[in-house]
Amino acid sequence: MDVRLLAHIGLEDQILFRPMTLMPRCQTIGESYCVGIIIGYDGNLFQVRVLYLMTSECLKRFSLPPISTAAYPLASASNMMEVVLQDTVVSVERSNVVDIAFVLPLFEVESGLFHMSGSYNSYFIRYSLCSDTIAPYRTEHFFVTRAVEPVSLRLFHMLNLLAQHLKKCLYHQGEAELSSRTFQFHFSTEAFSYIYHKLSAVNVALSKDRQQAFTMYYDSLTIEARPKYITKTYLRIVTKVGLKSLQRMLGVGIGLGITKKKPSKKCPLVYCTENGFLTSIELGDHTPAELVAKPLKKWPGNLVDFIYTEESRQLSCTIRYSKIKISSRDVVISRLHTAEVHDPVVGGAYVNANFHYNGELMTVISISNGIARCAYLHDLSDSDNEVMVDDVQHVDLPVGHVDNLVASFGT
Numbered sequence: 433m434d435v436r437l438l439a440h441i442g443l444e445d446q447i448l449f450r451p452m453t454l455m456p457r458c459q460t461i462g463e464s465y466c467v468g469i470i471i472g473y474d475g476n477l478f479q480v481r482v483l484y485l486m487t488s489e490c491l492k493r494f495s496l497p498p499i500s501t502a503a504y505p506l507a508s509a510s511n512m513m514e515v516v517l518q519d520t521v522v523s524v525e526r527s528n529v530v531d532i533a534f535v536l537p538l539f540e541v542e543s544g545l546f547h548m549s550g551s552y553n554s555y556f557i558r559y560s561l562c563s564d565t566i567a568p569y570r571t572e573h574f575f576v577t578r579a580v581e582p583v584s585l586r587l588f589h590m591l592n593l594l595a596q597h598l599k600k601c602l603y604h605q606g607e608a609e610l611s612s613r614t615f616q617f618h619f620s621t622e623a624f625s626y627i628y629h630k631l632s633a634v635n636v637a638l639s640k641d642r643q644q645a646f647t648m649y650y651d652s653l654t655i656e657a658r659p660k661y662i663t664k665t666y667l668r669i670v671t672k673v674g675l676k677s678l679q680r681m682l683g684v685g686i687g688l689g690i691t692k693k694k695p696s697k698k699c700p701l702v703y704c705t706e707n708g709f710l711t712s713i714e715l716g717d718h719t720p721a722e723l724v725a726k727p728l729k730k731w732p733g734n735l736v737d738f739i740y741t742e743e744s745r746q747l748s749c750t751i752r753y754s755k756i757k758i759s760s761r762d763v764v765i766s767r768l769h770t771a772e773v774h775d776p777v778v779g780g781a782y783v784n785a786n787f788h789y790n791g792e793l794m795t796v797i798s799i800s801n802g803i804a805r806c807a808y809l810h811d812l813s814d815s816d817n818e819v820m821v822d823d824v825q826h827v828d829l830p831v832g833h834v835d836n837l838v839a840s841f842g843t
Contacts, residue, residue, distance in 0.1 A: 433531050434629040437583060437622060441478075441526065444582040445470045446533040448553060449480065449524045467515060467533045467555060468522070476526040483535060483557070486514035494566045496559065507541045507556050509770050510549035510684060517560035517569060532584045532626075536574055545575050547595040548588075550684030550770075583622070590623030594747070595682040598736075601751050602689025602711045611711075612752040619747035624740045627681070628667060634677050636668035636719060636727045662743045669736040670723060672715050678736065687713040687736075688768055691755060703774040710756045710764060780835050787837035789827070796834065797826065804834040 441447065448465045468480035484490075491498060501508045515535060534554045540546060541556045548554055560569045574588055581589075601613040628637065641661045648656045669675055679686045689711040692702045704710070714734045722729055737750040758764060761773040781804050785796045795812065798805045811824040 433529060434625055437626060438526060438529060440583050441529060442473065442582060443470055445584040446535050447529050448531045448533045450528040450530060452523060452528065465530055467535065478524045480522055480524045482518055482520045482522055483515040484518050486516050490516065504538060504542055506549050507538060512549060513555050515555045515557050517557060519562045532587055534588050537569055537571065540574055543575065547592050547599060548683045551682055552680045586620065587623055587626055590620050591682060595686065598686050602753060612750060614750045616746055616748040618745055621742060621745060624747060630681050631667060631674065631677050635674040636670060636723055638727055639663055639665045662741060665740045666728060667738040670715060670719055672717055675713060675715055684768060704764060704771060705774045706758050708758050710758050711753050712756055712767060713753045781831050781838055785838045787841040789837060799831060802831050803828050804831050
């Protein structure tokens with residue numbers, strides 16, 4: 433972990449750490465790490481309350497229900513690990529802290545505000561265990577207002593916001609085979625330091641001072657133009673390994689999306705379907721030779737470009753990605769194994785089917801002899817209940833044409 437951030441770890445921070453003594457297998461993450469919450473410290477020695485992994489034995493012992501996929505789709509689909517808060521307290525030296533951890537109550541994971549599902553150091557919690565008594569864990573932690581926030585919470589908000597922006601860019605109507613999106617927002621220096629420390633070893637990374645003019649406003653009502661130097665840090669993700677590292681930190685869904693319209697009240701769920709299109713950041717195994725020679729060269733291929741300006745605390749990100757035809761489920765599953773791919777939408781005109789025609793929303797009111805009689809939806813919704821459907825303005829269209837319009841509606 434970045435030593436500058438490590439120096440500021442303190443009370444209430446959630447951490448991954450190497451235990452100073454051998455601990456039970458149910459307390460370790462992977463082979464050797466544990467997750468816990470700092471409840472006290474003296475210099476470089478922390479008192480940490482340990483969180484156990486939820487096991488099948490624990491579920492049976494206390495007759496607890498497993499996670500329901502239908503009720504908790506985000507936690508179950510992203511393979512997040514469940515932990516249980518226990519009353520075990522251990523001593524941990526600051527040097528044994530491996531990373532920050534994010535332990536979210538289950539209701540916060542499913543709140544719609546959490547965008548880092550599948551990141552390697554994110555966990556969810558449902559229960560706390562004290563003196564052999566288990567109770568539901570209902571304490572809000574990440575999405576509440578605090579006057580002072582611990583380091584782990586400050587990092588979480590920045591990383592979660594970045595994950596939201598990165599995902600949003602990939603979910604839209606694709607215009608071309610190769611597209612790009614750029615966004616910019618305020619980003620804390622400590623959060624960028626965390627990202628840079630995690631990603632710089634496997635990506636193109638460098639800092640550069642640039643001269644820029646700025647205006648001084650004096651109390652003597654004098655204005656002066658003066659030069660100054662600003663530091664820009666560049667982090668370019670151009671390889672599969674680099675993208676995997678980004679996904680490991682921000683969530684497995686980073687770098688993928690679908691070219692669908694946004695959900696609405698009428699259509700609250702939008703699925704990935706065969707014969708649709710996938711937006712994906714497609715990268716190679718190695719850094720292109722051109723970027724090795726000139727790291728800041730403008731690159732026309734797929735990439736994720738971060739530029740951080742330290743003086744203004746602004747993070748700019750440009751994403752270039754490809755649009756891929758979903759010819760089979762394997763096209764999606766090979767890139768994201770948790771993805772759900774539905775059967776292709778089957779088109780066809782039928783009574784009450786909606787579609788767009790000449791920029792207007794229409795509906796089918798009857799079909800006869802190869803002709804679909806259609807009406808403008810706003811005429812029907814504005815009509816009095818006693819007005820007959822045949823009394824509103826209608827348009828007769830060939831059924832075959834309406835078949836295609838209905839099939840493309842909403843896709």
